[in-house]
Amino acid sequence: MKAVTGRKKQVVVVGGGPGGYEAALVGAQLGAQVTVIEKEGLGGAAVLTDCVPSKTLIATSDFMSRFAAAGRLGVGFEGTEEDQHAEAHMREVNSRILDLAKAQSHDIKAQVESVGGRVIHGTGRILGPSTVEAITETGHEELRADVILVATGTRPRVMATAQPDGERILTWQQIYDLAELPEKLIVVGSGVTGAELAHAYLGLGSEVTLVSSRDRVLPGSDADAATVIENVFRRRGMKVLNRSRMTAVERRGDSVLVTLEDGRQVEGSHALLAVGSIPQTKDIGLDDIGVELSDSGHIVVDRVSRTSVPGVYAAGDCTGVMPLASVAAMQGRIAMAHSLGDAVSPLNLRGVCANIFTDPEIATVGYSQQDIDEGRIEARIVTLPLSTNPRAKMRNIKDGFVKLITRPGSNTLVGGVVVAPQASELIYPIGLAVQNRLTVDQIASTFSVYPSMTGSIAEAARRLHETDI
Numbered sequence: 001m002k003a004v005t006g007r008k009k010q011v012v013v014v015g016g017g018p019g020g021y022e023a024a025l026v027g028a029q030l031g032a033q034v035t036v037i038e039k040e041g042l043g044g045a046a047v048l049t050d051c052v053p054s055k056t057l058i059a060t061s062d063f064m065s066r067f068a069a070a071g072r073l074g075v076g077f078e079g080t081e082e083d084q085h086a087e088a089h090m091r092e093v094n095s096r097i098l099d100l101a102k103a104q105s106h107d108i109k110a111q112v113e114s115v116g117g118r119v120i121h122g123t124g125r126i127l128g129p130s131t132v133e134a135i136t137e138t139g140h141e142e143l144r145a146d147v148i149l150v151a152t153g154t155r156p157r158v159m160a161t162a163q164p165d166g167e168r169i170l171t172w173q174q175i176y177d178l179a180e181l182p183e184k185l186i187v188v189g190s191g192v193t194g195a196e197l198a199h200a201y202l203g204l205g206s207e208v209t210l211v212s213s214r215d216r217v218l219p220g221s222d223a224d225a226a227t228v229i230e231n232v233f234r235r236r237g238m239k240v241l242n243r244s245r246m247t248a249v250e251r252r253g254d255s256v257l258v259t260l261e262d263g264r265q266v267e268g269s270h271a272l273l274a275v276g277s278i279p280q281t282k283d284i285g286l287d288d289i290g291v292e293l294s295d296s297g298h299i300v301v302d303r304v305s306r307t308s309v310p311g312v313y314a315a316g317d318c319t320g321v322m323p324l325a326s327v328a329a330m331q332g333r334i335a336m337a338h339s340l341g342d343a344v345s346p347l348n349l350r351g352v353c354a355n356i357f358t359d360p361e362i363a364t365v366g367y368s369q370q371d372i373d374e375g376r377i378e379a380r381i382v383t384l385p386l387s388t389n390p391r392a393k394m395r396n397i398k399d400g401f402v403k404l405i406t407r408p409g410s411n412t413l414v415g416g417v418v419v420a421p422q423a424s425e426l427i428y429p430i431g432l433a434v435q436n437r438l439t440v441d442q443i444a445s446t447f448s449v450y451p452s453m454t455g456s457i458a459e460a461a462r463r464l465h466e467t468d469i
């Protein structure tokens with residue numbers, strides 16, 4: 001990275017989530033004077049309400065699930081039957097989550113300030129292609145900018161007929177104020193957010209109903225992987241209602257009533273709404289300066305994060321490009337490198353490793369089976385169930401698989417799916433191989449530990465070996 005010389009360029013970042021704060025760190029490293037305007041706290045929704053809190057909740061839930069599975073590995077507990085179950089104390093669980101998120105936000109703010117960045121606690125509004133206004137509790141400040149980066153993220157979509165009340169009808173951002181575990185939780189929406197949180201509360205001990213508008217849960221994921229998760233959900237006692245679109249949610253005293261499109265009604269103690277997000281791109285001055293938005297309200301950007309207005313960049317969920325923290329951060333870094341004249345490679349989504357934190361987890365990278373089925377790429381696939389893996393047998397892991405996708409001829413790896421406990425860790429070698437265009441033979445000839453889960457990756461690669469004999 002080379003630093004900018006001459007007058008310091010002024011960069012103003014609106015929104016301090018991964019898209020914004022990672023950009024701020026790179027901008028400062030490249031010698032610019034960076035100001036971040038953030039209205040909630042640095043780290044953004046990713047750290048304060050979405051990614052970090054949900055994964056921390058899931059850590060507790062997964063820990064509890066191990067107690068339930070202990071018997072199958074020969075572990076018994078002393079004492080009476082009543083003593084033998086683990087119980088989640090939600091006040092403590094949630095206060096740990098909120099403290100952890102706050103501490104992480106504080107660390108990020110300190111990091112940005114330590115490289116010379118300025119953080120303004122307030123709301124940003126774009127007044128012109130080189131002017132941003134920061135509205136704070138004490139007044140207004142106009143900031144001149146050579147470069148503006150918009151990274152304002154999204155917020156939960158709310159339907160008029162299903163208004164959250166923050167007590168029993170909740171968005172995923174409101175669940176950490178609960179003092180008690182929801183007794184009968186209805187999760188509406190079976191995308192990644194709905195599936196992860198339905199899994200979390202099932203593990204914590206709630207009775208969970210998952211309302212899924214589609215044929216199966218996780219409609220955007222690998223179909224084989226989603227089938228494994230749906231089967232596991234049902235086996236563990238979750239009620240999954242497929243092809244069931246919610247039309248309304250009402251509060252009835254201490255309970256909630258969810259009405260479905262076909263007239264059925266489901267009663268629970270709490271409803272958790274996970275029906276998607278909307279971009280926070282309105283009323284921040286984008287229209288006034290002519291920044292192009294898509295029909296869904298996302299900011300249109302190219303692969304180096306440029307918007308339609310020179311000098312104005314955008315990163316993260318507000319652009320609608322693969323809504324992941326890692327992608328937001330990469331878009332932000334690329335925006336800074338491009339705007340400040342550093343070497344830059346355009347965003348490449350084929351190398352993105354993503355993970356769904358259910359149990360087992362679903363991790364993916366590169367081309368998918370859907371890409372092959374729909375003719376976007378010609379490829380060979382092998383799917384290896386984990387049930388034959390010796391380490392999996394020792395750990396009593398029965399659900400899951402490794403799927404590898406290769407190009408015929410060159411035999412380079414172009415994609416993969418891992419469904420396993422901690423698939424988020426196991427996907428990395430596959431990601432490395434996809435990113436560096438390794439062949440299946442190179443993977444197959446790399447030693448894996450015996451016994452290990454990664455042994456299944458090497459074994460799947462061996463099965464894809466092509467011979468001329």
Ligand SMILES: Cc1cc2nc3c(=O)[nH]c(=O)nc-3n(C[C@H](O)[C@H](O)[C@H](O)COP(=O)(O)OP(=O)(O)OC[C@H]3O[C@@H](n4cnc5c(N)ncnc54)[C@H](O)[C@@H]3O)c2cc1C
Binds near residue numbers: 052054193
């Ligand atoms: C429940 C859930 C779990 C998730 N888990 C994961 C995960 O495990 N891994 C993963 O990679 N991704 C995960 N994601 C996705 C991830 O959270 C997002 O991709 C990420 O937050 C995007 O970062 P961002 O910087 O674009 O926006 P955000 O993190 O949303 O930050 C945007 C910030 O901008 C601020 N802002 C908005 N408007 C203004 C304004 N006018 N002035 C000042 N500030 C403003 C907001 O207050 C917010 O703090 C999850 C999402 C959800 C909903």
Ligand SMILES: NC(=O)c1ccc[n+]([C@@H]2O[C@H](COP(=O)([O-])OP(=O)(O)OC[C@H]3O[C@@H](n4cnc5c(N)ncnc54)[C@H](O)[C@@H]3O)[C@@H](O)[C@H]2O)c1
Binds near residue numbers: 196211220245246324
């Ligand atoms: N582990 C992770 O990395 C992680 C976790 C959560 C979210 N995310 C990111 O956030 C993105 C958004 O995920 P999401 O799950 O929040 O939103 P989503 O839009 O992907 O899913 C919402 C789901 O709700 C359903 N739905 C909408 N209206 C409904 C209704 N009335 N009744 C029943 N169902 C209804 C939709 O069909 C859809 O399946 C993901 O693509 C992912 O990139 C990532």
